[in-house]
Amino acid sequence: MLRRGKQPRFGGSRLAMLEEAMAAPSSHYRTQAELRQQIEAWKETDRSNFDADRYYDSWRAAGYTEHNRGSQETLARRALQLCSIHTGEPPVDHAKECLLAVDLGCGSGLSTAVACRVRADTLGTIGVDLSWEMLKSPEWEEVSSSLSPLSGERLRCDLSQPLPFRRGVFDLCYSVSAVHYLAQGSATRTAEQRISALTKSLRDVLCAGSRPCALQAYLTRDSNALQLFRDVAEKDGWALCDLAGSGLFELHWSTACVEVR
Ligand SMILES: C[S@@+](CC[C@H](N)C(=O)[O-])C[C@H]1O[C@@H](n2cnc3c(N)ncnc32)[C@H](O)[C@@H]1O
CATH class of the missing domain: 3.40.50.150 (Vaccinia Virus protein VP39)
Structure with missing residues (x-):
């Protein structure tokens, strides 16, 4: 399970799939760093839309x-x-x-x-x-x-x-x-x-x-x-x-x- 605040670490085959997806011409993200940045932005949006109910x-x-x-x-x-x-x-x-x-x-x-x-x-x-x-x-x-x-x-x-x-x-x-x-x-x-x-x-x-x-x-x-x-x-x-x-x-x-x- 992924603990809060920890970055996910991908195993070899999943990492290769990720690299392949990012290399595709249609991909919005070229590097893992770009992807992580986007994930943080999504999380921030989620936090500001948080509704306890x-x-x-x-x-x-x-x-x-x-x-x-x-x-x-x-x-x-x-x-x-x-x-x-x-x-x-x-x-x-x-x-x-x-x-x-x-x-x-x-x-x-x-x-x-x-x-x-x-x-x-x-x-x-x-x-x-x-x-x-x-x-x-x-x-x-x-x-x-x-x-x-x-x-x-x-x-x-x-x-x-x-x-x-x-x-x-x-x-x-x-x-x-x-x-x-x-x-x-x-x-x-x-x-x-x-x-x-x-x-x-x-x-x-x-x-x-x-x-x-x-x-x-x-x-x-x-x-x-x-x-x-x-x-x-x-x-x-x-x-x-x-x-x-x-x-x-x-x-x-x-x-x-x-x-x-
Ligand atoms: C982690 S729980 C803690 C509940 C309880 N105090 C306990 O110790 O078990 C956090 C609670 O805060 C409430 N909460 C979050 N934002 C709130 C808000 N803006 N107004 C009222 N309650 C809110 C959630 O619905 C949730 O029940």
């Missing part, structure tokens, strides 16, 4: 849930800890304050299920995602059967548009493996506009004194993506702390920013 059809949504449970649960637990949520055994004397969280790009519910499990009595979580198939996944049945307030509540929305919630309703926000999709422009909007729609509206929907937001994303594949997120977030009044290459970052309201590692 179209991409995650029922087959992909089921495969995703089956193969990524362990990793996504670990990432979700870590993100919640960074939101100052205790994910171990509840302290004996912990106050029964109930908090409301939003899970951005909740997908099939793997990351939401963790929040429902760790603080079932005191943490309600609403998931948002663009993909119908992810939101219809059977995994949500387990989430819905949790004792957590609002368990299984989820709605379809595009993170690159203002969040459809009233002002000041959430105590915390976390996201696992989703917001990197905003760091690519679409056919009609730049990456800056898409990220800013989220960072602006996140401020509106969080209450005063909310916990830090923890967003885990894959921003290292594109060398500009993290800086772009940082710039846009700062313009919209956030301080972004990057956890040095881990793909996790926190957003703080305050302008003071502490590098965690």
Whole structure:
């Protein structure tokens, strides 16, 4: 199988066929380098036309849930800890304050299920995602059967548009493996506009004194993506702390920013 980011290597006979095809008068590409350049251009077009709803059809949504449970649960637990949520055994004397969280790009519910499990009595979580198939996944049945307030509540929305919630309703926000999709422009909007729609509206929907937001994303594949997120977030009044290459970052309201590692 070809791993992401690795160039394909052709065996002898396939290489010969490729060379022969490129030598044909009708071929648009004369060298492997030209062909690779075109492939990269196609990939770029694909990225800017990316539509999570179209991409995650029922087959992909089921495969995703089956193969990524362990990793996504670990990432979700870590993100919640960074939101100052205790994910171990509840302290004996912990106050029964109930908090409301939003899970951005909740997908099939793997990351939401963790929040429902760790603080079932005191943490309600609403998931948002663009993909119908992810939101219809059977995994949500387990989430819905949790004792957590609002368990299984989820709605379809595009993170690159203002969040459809009233002002000041959430105590915390976390996201696992989703917001990197905003760091690519679409056919009609730049990456800056898409990220800013989220960072602006996140401020509106969080209450005063909310916990830090923890967003885990894959921003290292594109060398500009993290800086772009940082710039846009700062313009919209956030301080972004990057956890040095881990793909996790926190957003703080305050302008003071502490590098965690
Ligand atoms: C890799 S999955 C992560 C799902 C879940 N957080 C987890 O940890 O299993 C990424 C999710 O982001 C969602 N997504 C991508 N772009 C989005 C957008 N613009 N608005 C809302 N959701 C989006 C996809 O539909 C997908 O469910």
